[in-house]
Amino acid sequence: MPQTSAAETSAVAEGDTTFEIAVSTRNISKNFGDVEALNDLSLEFPLGQLTSLLGPSGCGKTTLLKIIAGLLEPTSGEVEVNGQKVTGPGPDRAFVFQDFALLPWASVIRNVAFGLELRGVARSEREAVAESYIKQVGLAGFEHAYPHELSGGMRQRVGLARALAVDAEVLLMDEPFSAVDEQTRRKFQEDLLGLVQDQKKTFIFVTHSIEEAVYVSDQVAILLPRPSRVSEIIRPSSFRGKGVDNIRRDSEYLDIVDEIWASLRRYVE
Amino acid sequence: MTLLGYRLPGMSSLIIWGLLWEVVGQSGLTFFIPPLSEVVATLFSVIGTDAFQKALAETAYAFCVGVLSAICIGIPTGILMGKNRLADELLLPWVNVFLSAPLTALVPVLMVLFGFGMRAIIITTTLFAIWIIILNARAGVKQINRSLVDMARSFGASPVDAFFKVYLWAALPEILGGIRIGIIRAVKGVIIGQLLISIVGFGALFELYAANFLMGHFWAVLIVLFALAFTISEILAYLERRVSYYAAKR
Numbered sequence: 001m002p003q004t005s006a007a008e009t010s011a012v013a014e015g016d017t018t019f020e021i022a023v024s025t026r027n028i029s030k031n032f033g034d035v036e037a038l039n040d041l042s043l044e045f046p047l048g049q050l051t052s053l054l055g056p057s058g059c060g061k062t063t064l065l066k067i068i069a070g071l072l073e074p075t076s077g078e079v080e081v082n083g084q085k086v087t088g089p090g091p092d093r094a095f096v097f098q099d100f101a102l103l104p105w106a107s108v109i110r111n112v113a114f115g116l117e118l119r120g121v122a123r124s125e126r127e128a129v130a131e132s133y134i135k136q137v138g139l140a141g142f143e144h145a146y147p148h149e150l151s152g153g154m155r156q157r158v159g160l161a162r163a164l165a166v167d168a169e170v171l172l173m174d175e176p177f178s179a180v181d182e183q184t185r186r187k188f189q190e191d192l193l194g195l196v197q198d199q200k201k202t203f204i205f206v207t208h209s210i211e212e213a214v215y216v217s218d219q220v221a222i223l224l225p226r227p228s229r230v231s232e233i234i235r236p237s238s239f240r241g242k243g244v245d246n247i248r249r250d251s252e253y254l255d256i257v258d259e260i261w262a263s264l265r266r267y268v269e
Numbered sequence: 270m271t272l273l274g275y276r277l278p279g280m281s282s283l284i285i286w287g288l289l290w291e292v293v294g295q296s297g298l299t300f301f302i303p304p305l306s307e308v309v310a311t312l313f314s315v316i317g318t319d320a321f322q323k324a325l326a327e328t329a330y331a332f333c334v335g336v337l338s339a340i341c342i343g344i345p346t347g348i349l350m351g352k353n354r355l356a357d358e359l360l361l362p363w364v365n366v367f368l369s370a371p372l373t374a375l376v377p378v379l380m381v382l383f384g385f386g387m388r389a390i391i392i393t394t395t396l397f398a399i400w401i402i403i404l405n406a407r408a409g410v411k412q413i414n415r416s417l418v419d420m421a422r423s424f425g426a427s428p429v430d431a432f433f434k435v436y437l438w439a440a441l442p443e444i445l446g447g448i449r450i451g452i453i454r455a456v457k458g459v460i461i462g463q464l465l466i467s468i469v470g471f472g473a474l475f476e477l478y479a480a481n482f483l484m485g486h487f488w489a490v491l492i493v494l495f496a497l498a499f500t501i502s503e504i505l506a507y508l509e510r511r512v513s514y515y516a517a518k519r
């Protein structure tokens with residue numbers, strides 16, 4: 001693939017490590033009429049890592065994610081994925097929606113296979129793929145259930161399986177766990193860590209929860225309210241390898257959460 | 270309704286009205302109202318006649334073709350209006366005008382344009398049914414969850430795929446509601462068209478009965494038509510209740 005060489009040239013050095021960049025946004029601005037949602041925002045997303053976009057509601061996180069997805073056009077600036085300029089939605093990116101966005105009239109398996117269906121993959125083939133991802137997200141046995149028969153957490157697993165099934169290099173997740181209950185959310189966060197390890201994919205993860213961002217991310221980009229720009233990039237380093245159970249007690253984890261809160265609190269009335 | 274403590278089945282009150290009709294008819298008050306028993310007897314003899322069956326067949330044909338065209342033109346138009354601002358602004362005023370317009374007044378114009386025959390009747394039927402079908406399909410598309418649209422786009426749906434795999438289904442409950450009301454209006458349309466044009470179908474039949482003062486026949490056919498229209502509407506209401514179960518779960 002010709003784009004990999006381009007991607008390798010745009011690598012950033014951070015301390016003593018260098019990351020290959022999968023997605024970069026350059027000088028993105030976005031106006032909705034008079035509302036300036038994003039202003040000159042530049043950010044790079046390292047390959048195979050999870051980057052969180054963290055910020056208060058209304059600060060433009062969804063807007064940025066949709067611009068990366070190619071669902072919205074930036075007013076100015078550009079997005080590159082694997083060195084190629086984004087002009088619209090593409091098979092290299094898959095989206096996980098905050099409200100799941102499942103087809104209510106379709107069974108779980110058809111929902112999960114829907115991305116492949118749109119690509120014209122034959123039915124038996126796409127259902128085999130869908131089945132394996134349904135198993136992977138822990139929904140085996142629910143293949144023929146309908147979305148309204150599932151809990152919020154299970155529905156989001158369907159949304160996740162659908163995004164995984166198209167095997168895109170970049171996963172865009174818009175507050176995927178905000179509509180599920182707290183216990184389920186914690187389980188999701190743990191599973192997500194495993195997913196980032198197993199899958200060689202780049203995750204861009206939007207959240208407004210500081211704890212969640214620090215828990216799941218290799219890199220947290222803090223966005224400030226409108227017009228949104230990146231105020232800070234934090235890379236938690238020491239606790240990632242300590243196992244899912246120990247992270248929430250780790251002192252670096254707690255320090256980073258405090259530090260982020262300290263910088264965000266003045267934007268919260 | 271209850272009588273002496275007993276619950277009576279749904280349409281028992283019709284019995285009272287039927288009795289009243291019989292009494293008035295027997296009293297010979299007016300030739301216009303023959304006794305119900307006579308009407309019912311006529312009804313069974315009329316149903317067997319060639320004239321009636323021909324009228325029924327012609328009506329059914331005009332009705333089906335009219336409704337099908339209303340559905341086939343109305344749904345895509347409504348979906349287009351729901352999706353496309355320009356189309357919506359161009360068409361919506363007309364749709365609203367025609368929805369509330371007294372379409373009966375248009376039938377003479379249609380006769381002039383399309384001749385005194387089947388064609389004018391079919392177009393009348395379509396005109397009665399189509400506007401509400403358009404409006405409902407439009408409303409159905411307008412309420413589609415924004416993220417469902419984004420989902421289809423982000424997974425690479427072509428416009429055709431998006432139409433057949435997302436929009437159509439997402440708007441289905443509203444579309445079916447529109448079709449139900451449209452069909453009820455089409456029943457009116459097909460009968461009004463025939464009465465005004467009065468050369469084919471029941472229009473011709475009514476013309477014949479009225480000219481020969483066959484009031485028993487007239488009422489018999491009217492009862493058959495009312496019963497047919499009522500049955501169609503009830504069947505549709507039943508189907509819609511089944512769909513709205515699913516709609517509530519969206």
Ligand SMILES: Nc1ncnc2c1ncn2[C@@H]1O[C@H](COP(=O)(O)OP(=O)(O)O)[C@@H](O)[C@H]1O
Binds near residue numbers: 035057059063226
């Ligand atoms: N389609 C739109 N039209 C007008 N304004 C919008 C639109 N989408 C988002 N906005 C505005 O842009 C800002 C950022 O929105 P959003 O990206 O959804 O924020 P977040 O996801 O961080 O909560 C908000 O003030 C919102 O009102």
Ligand SMILES: [Mg+2]
Binds near residue numbers: 061062063175
């Ligand atoms: Mg948002």
